[in-house]
Amino acid sequence: MKPISYAVPASIDEALAAIVDLPGAKFLGGGTNLVDLMREGIETPEVLVDVTRLPLAEITETPAGGLRIGAAVRNTDLAANLAVRQRYPVLAQAVLMGASGQIRNMATVGGNLLQRTRCLYFYDAAAACNKRDLGSGCGAVAGHNRMGAILGASEHCVAVHPSDLAVALVMLDAEVEVASRTGTRRIPIQDFHRLPGESPHLDTTLAADELVTAVTLPAEPLAASSRYRKVRDRASYAFALVSVAAALEVTNGTVSQARVALGGVAHKPWRATTLEQYLAGRPATDEEFAAAARAELAQAVGTPSTEFKIELAVRTITATLRRLRDEGGAA
């Protein structure tokens, strides 16, 4: 690893100044992704600006009845928070199905959103990868890409975003609060992560000098009966092949509202809007769930190794909605 220096800003303003003034500066959260990538020679910051000692580690009520989660809240603390567990169980579950107990104790909310893809070719500095080195090609397109995208991919990149947390946030219509020296802004979570298109080197719409300060959750009664379902290659400590964050409201056997986001299928957490529109007002039957899922996946494209994920996504969505309907309430 390249020799680096380390800075602990005393305030948010200091942090925002440091990221601009210090050449090669990068924010450091728990370090669980950044330190790994630095060791692989894939991230090469010169200064790490530690954000975990900033006043960003609180979970508070918003005036609108939602929750504001500080960017430096550790994943474990997020999942252990009673308000989160009772009002947004999907979020607690998504966090708990990610990584391991140790990593969740270290990882922050901001770092989790900004973690980079686990694409094998991205991780291998000897391989071609447009995300690491725009224009070098994509080793994964015709290589090992079983964990790759089936939705919204481009010929330039078939990687997926690995975060579980982000999938739940997308389903919940969260907003990301960011700050820079020039001010603050709020980014709807759906616009935070990007599709690769011609510029797979950009994971998000966050500017290099911007600090994620918090994530806000809107008040959402529906979220109390929400669920996260993660399908993976071993029982624990593995990234998603497909994951589903879902909430469902059924009135007299009819879907009054369905919300679904998918993980493990695209360069960003995938909000299933086609599915949601299809289901609204339809009978809450297994057949309709499956039909809605198929409608969503109609645009999916697989490679020989990811093809299976299309049907897997349909089945996982269907099973998750079925379970929410049968439970008829709290998770």
Place this chain on the structure above:
Amino acid sequence: MTLAPERTARPSAPPEADAGPGRTGPAIGRAVDRVDGLAKTTGTARFSAEYPIPGLTHAVLVHAPIARGRIRSIDVAQAEAHPGVVLVLTHLNAPRLTPPPTRMNPMDLSTMAAGSSIAFLNTDEVHVDGQPVAAVVAETLESAQYAASLVRVDYETITPTADFEAELPTAKAVRSMPVLPPTGGKRGDARAAYTKAPVQVDLSFTTPQHNHNALEPHATTAVWDGKKLTVYEGCQNIDWTQKFLAKRFDVPASDVHVVSKYVGGGFGGKSKVWAATLITCMAAQVAQRPVRLALTREGVYRTVGGRTPTRQRVAIGASRTGQMEALIHQATSRKGRVGGEADQIISCSLDLYDAATILAEQKIVELDLMTNTAMRAPGEAQGSFAVESAVDELAIELGLDPVELRLLNQPVDKSPVHGTRYSHRRLAQALEQGRDLFGWADRPAPGTRDGKDLVGWGVAAAIHPAWEFVANVQLTVDATGSATLACAFHEMGMGTATVVGQMVADCLGVPLERVSALYGDSDLPMGPGAGGSGQTASLAASIEKACQAMRKRLDALASKSGMPDGSDPAEVLTRAGEQSLTVEVGADTGPKAMWGQVRFLSKMVMDSRRWMKAATGAHYCEVRVDADTGELRIRRWLSVFDVGRVVNPKTTHSQLRGGIVMGLGMAMGEETLIDTRTARIMNPSLAEYHVPVHADVPHLDVHTLDDPDPQMPLGILGAGEVGIVGVGAAVANAIRHATGRRVTDLPLTLDRIVG
């Protein structure tokens, strides 16, 4: 029918809990706690990268990112200039070593320690991806790591050949070698018999490359003192390592000291001398400083061989009542152009069933990949998946119970192919006992559902040949009554350091607390390698002899003092005014060591012509398959093994469970991914190579028959490998039962199960 609930309760007490010190009576058979327990649970056990050595430097390798080619130029200026760098070693300044042996020499088994035929840092040629092309030595690890990234190498590249499936047509036949396990066998005309058989099953299987992934990455610390070399290295064969290094560095073996006290897992991956060991010794020689090199996880994947992938065909012909008339097992495996061996893939087919005709044959493909090497039950692990899956399919075809079918075709007393006699054979008992304990009679109907899950029960048999190697031991008894066994054996977690004490205690008639063992050091008498599950049995043979010799000498001393035979050793020595007594036993102690080895080998070959000795077992399992997604969970597992005598149920059962867990890894997720375009391993990581985690492994109910084998020392058959054999098939058979789908490719991932 009621389905068994998921087992969450633990057994209330561990089997035969140790009664603690002071207990009299036989030590053998007791569930004794491990002697290294405190050292390992308190973190005080020092592994090979953890010896504090004054003046130590750290080395980091530079790996070639190409699989075939030549180094055009190498620029080390920037690396050398980095603060703290002591040395950058490349093919331009490395000492010339005696070239590695190109083939195994049966007269010198240490030739088998050659990890490959590559002359590391003695050549500008690159033969495999990840081949070390330089090593940076620095005062600190950080400095070496960064400087390694500053070494610039320019390569001339040649396109590698790495696609196993595509190269299958180029496969060449493999011939069995004496001393090595068989890679083929024949009984009658199996092809003809198969064609005529009224019931036929013909299936094709694949298994991918696997990597050992011992959690301790290979690490070497090398210290030269003049022409003498000390190497701290966690390894599975101290003797080979010592002799091999001596030969390569052209020094007498007695000048090479190998220390290998604690080994953080091996599973076959630490049996050979790989690139990093050699390079560390070279670097220490040039730097004239002690050098430590601990491989990165990626470095282990790139420089240590893994388990060969296979493609297999198993065809079984049977009568309508289930008698096997033909068993055909054809397998192709892979090796590197720069070395590697054919695993004995077909080995199980030679001895599991008494088919009227048998044909077993192997082919091998050579690719531009790292050499493959033995990994836990090499051959049997992959082969049993194919055979035991095919037998299951045959049972379905016949409408017979799969346990019945297996019992129906058990050989009685002779190995069907070689005609050698079974020293004892308890596979039928293992199958029967397992069937009863598991409650097989309540096996649900195929495709039974429990909520969202499909339920499946599977069975498979296991067999693993027993091996015995040279073990020289020195036994000392002193006037305080303490007995010390000294032997350069290996403790990688098998519990050997504990069980040798139990054996000495009983063979010599002293209390267990008075026995200790010295091991893991080439200054001690030569020990057996930790391989082929043969270490304990090999030690048992010599321990028995040493104890007899000691007893004789003690009795002789005793009679001088007018004491009866079998008197307490402490009293005998005290009365005789002796401090201690020492005896040495082993095939090659003394000056004629070479001949001792040869005699031992010829005895081994003769013995193998007379007896077929093997550990056997039966696995029973219940799986759940999520009907929507195909996610697989193991709900219940029970195995019964015949491993001969069980010296220590605690450590033996743990070994057997360890084998099953690694088998579950093979079954459920393990796969080394090679990009065939570049011959490069793409998942050199524990995050992307899925070994089982806690959540994957339910309680594994393990039973042993504990029936001594009459032809093995103390009746011990060895428990290190039989546990993994058949596990993949048991799971695949349970999936077949649950879903109706026969998955013939490992790993059994969900896309293959529902896809």
Place this chain on the structure above:
Amino acid sequence: MPVQPRTTPELRFSLNGAPTAVEVDAGVSLLDLLREHLDLSGTKKGCNQGACGVCTVLVDGRRVLACLTLAVQVEGRDVTTIEGVGTPDEPHDLQRAFIGADGFQCGYCTSGQICSALGMLRELDEGVPSAVSESMGAAPGRSNVEVRERMSGNLCRCGAYNGIADAIESYADTTGSHR
């Protein structure tokens, strides 16, 4: 005043109860600091990738991975390694339980398993749910399934999982807490 980045900061923290001050390059991991600079080799290195758990230590009582923690991040914190859990002369009850239940073979993952188990039991005490907890609303109870899920960040290639879970559960049984 703008923040001053430092390349080789002096680091003060508590290590197994003892106040400790060292100068360390900012890029050095807590794991390398312990193993290579402080000769505390009880904490192991298995992957250096966050993927095996053998480097688990407790920071302020919470289990973390020393390989993905930069040493500088533990400034002012309380670090406990296996050496601080118990010693051969005075082993911790959990260490004894590992020996009794044969919760290891080669011993390379053991330090991490033990530190992780201590952190895990504390998480249970604090009511942190897990991926297998029945409900997100209620506090989870301890069960074999919970223990196995929560310990899944600690690989054991020797496959001593049964013994490890038995050791943890029998220790937790005797200490009473952990719901």
